[in-house]
Amino acid sequence: MKPLRLILTLMPFVCGCGDGSSGADDLLYDELSMPRVPTVALDSFASAEDCGLCHQTHYAEWATSAHAYAMKDPVFRAFVAVRQENYAGKQDKFCLQCHSPIGTRGGDIEAGFEFADLQPITLEGVTCESCHKVASLARPYNSGHVLDPDGPMRGTIAAPIPSSFHESQFSLLHGGSAFCAGCHDLREVSGLVLERPYAEWQQSPAVAAGVQCQDCHMPRYEGQAVAGGPTRTLHRHTWIGAGIPLLEGFITPDEEAALRVEVKRLLAGAARVDIAAPASVRAGDVVDLGIIVKNNISAHNFPTGSTFNRQAWVEVVVRDGDGRVVFATGTLDTSGEPRGPGLLQLGSVLVDARGQRVLFPWRATEHVSNALEPLRERAFRLRVATASAGRGPLSVEARVLFRAFSPDALRALGLDEYAARLEVHEVSRDLASVELRPR
Template structure:
């Protein structure tokens, strides 16, 4: 009997081992994120190109009939999406690290026309057409015929999940077709193109195609701006990306405060966002090229970006007492007007933090945290609102082609807040403590920005093109500040 039990035990153990190996093999060989390679031929870019004899149109051609909209777009972040030196530096690093087939994921959104036509083959600007270098131009957005969000590996918007078709073939030749939210009137396009109405051009779903960046293999959302919006009060109130980023600052503030859509006359093709560093670089480039008007246009966009940042958040300061003595200070950071998290986009690169200084009634500093050094370095004790990325090895990384998860994710949701507590002890004899708090923002850590700008392709010369002999200390925007005096005892 004992011998039979031993045999049964051995057989059972062997079967368990075989099953475990089989499950492990199946798990490692499969993924919940299935890629339709027949549909997504440009994978990991998820753009679908319905090719016809119709080509893409330069934005300067569009300006012939839509001069006002062209001027609004020219100098926008969309217009500089591909020529942006920070992006080009990142792209150059990506190609060297993982190859062009994978980096095409980035190129698809930064120059859709250049990718689908095969013109863009890597980093750099040399030899490219005006259409390719125009980035997210008029003809890109207005040639999008449908969205493929439900067909992506995650069944969510990601990595350029749209269908682009600039026109159709007809007996007499190619017919250009441009799409937008307004019902076409007779004569629309004036014989140059036909007009068709869409619903998604006024919805966040259109923006979601490129403002959701997922890891090319693991499909982790490195950028999840659309998801942040979708799960917010703004989505519930039907306030979309266009209602804040395609209007003037005052209109954006009104929309965020009242949750009411702007009027039709209020919309502009500004596409203004928080990347004021790119506006600054673009303005310097225009000056170097002798284009004063373009430099002024970019400076206006820079000012708009700063003003929007300064309208986005609010602060509260509250003392915390224990046994009648001041023990802590609570600083609350509130996301008042951003329809996505603060910060958003590449949250592992963006830096938003608190600088707090407290002084006693003699003016002596009793608390100081979050200062920026003369070289642009941020103090290690700074309380940051951003993310830390990590790869499959669970080690820290800032490179988007490596990041497959966040080890820390501390951004602030729309209409939400985060509290930070600072321990503080009032000096003996002090009666009052004055606390100053500033919420500060910049595009990236100083060393990361330096590394990216130093990695630009050889055909981009920072001194020649931007007047930069070296990478400057990154500008920091004070989003909001608050000062409060509190009793040292209670």
């Protein structure tokens, strides 16, 4: 296997333009989440708008969330279009089993489907009853929830007030991390593990501390679940993550501004960078720099989720006393991608049978990761030549940076217009100074 740092620098992506038919001669079905025939009726589920008539705050939160965005996301749609082309519709249910569990189980997602032809409840994506009609969890990955359209609305309110609109029931499952695993841990048709935040959580210090996914991504607040109802401890239904919607108009400018603040808050301090540098070196000598990066998150890796799409790296810039750059790595080139000698990247790559990096998960035979485990740190080493430096001291700046997607990946998907909307977030920064002694 190639060293990860080498694999991470391979550009551009190998997109895999063949017919993708190997091992996929039969339609892809799963009794639970991708049934051959519908197991639920679409009209058994209420629209989020209907729920919002009473649950106004929760509806407003959901409407700006990644769950509401799940079927509208142009990046997701582009991936689906390529998979449809590669497999001639034979695997059309796979991505949709999580992005629209009701539509997939309700028969709206069939081979060769068009987004424009789907029913409104399908296009709502992960809508209210996708979660609140879950009766149990059959498996902690690949849409492992068991939907019960005729059952009560289940949630974390311990003593729900009887209602003429629907029956309500307390559910211990809905308050635990395993519930999130049902869709957020993902395995390809081949069995290759693609996303594993729940598996990471299971091995993390957060388990012993009793910290669940919902504690960070659905923070508690005091409010009314229904207008005019009693004040209770509720959970935000915004599910703040690492991304900002690229589709303009999905949320209002004010909502987007508020979301950017929340994303920055979530990422700020998620990791820490420290520079280990000598106090001085002789002019012209090489400076040995230690760059230590620590994951400050107790519950999952940094980064996590679809790490093969995410970008997390360390930018290191060394300047002399006149401000001239004598060394740089992790700075953005003209295409917007981080480049430089000894590029320090965190995350993962998908690799095919020939050892080439691929963009599309169904083309991968291996998922190589060097993401940081919870509360763990890693030391990198850089050797900086000072022959080109003028006067001292040398100033060293290191920053941990994060971006939800790679511009090159968007361009490979034909989504050039969205690359400009990608935001690079500064997660952590450290500074150091190195004196230059005369020779």
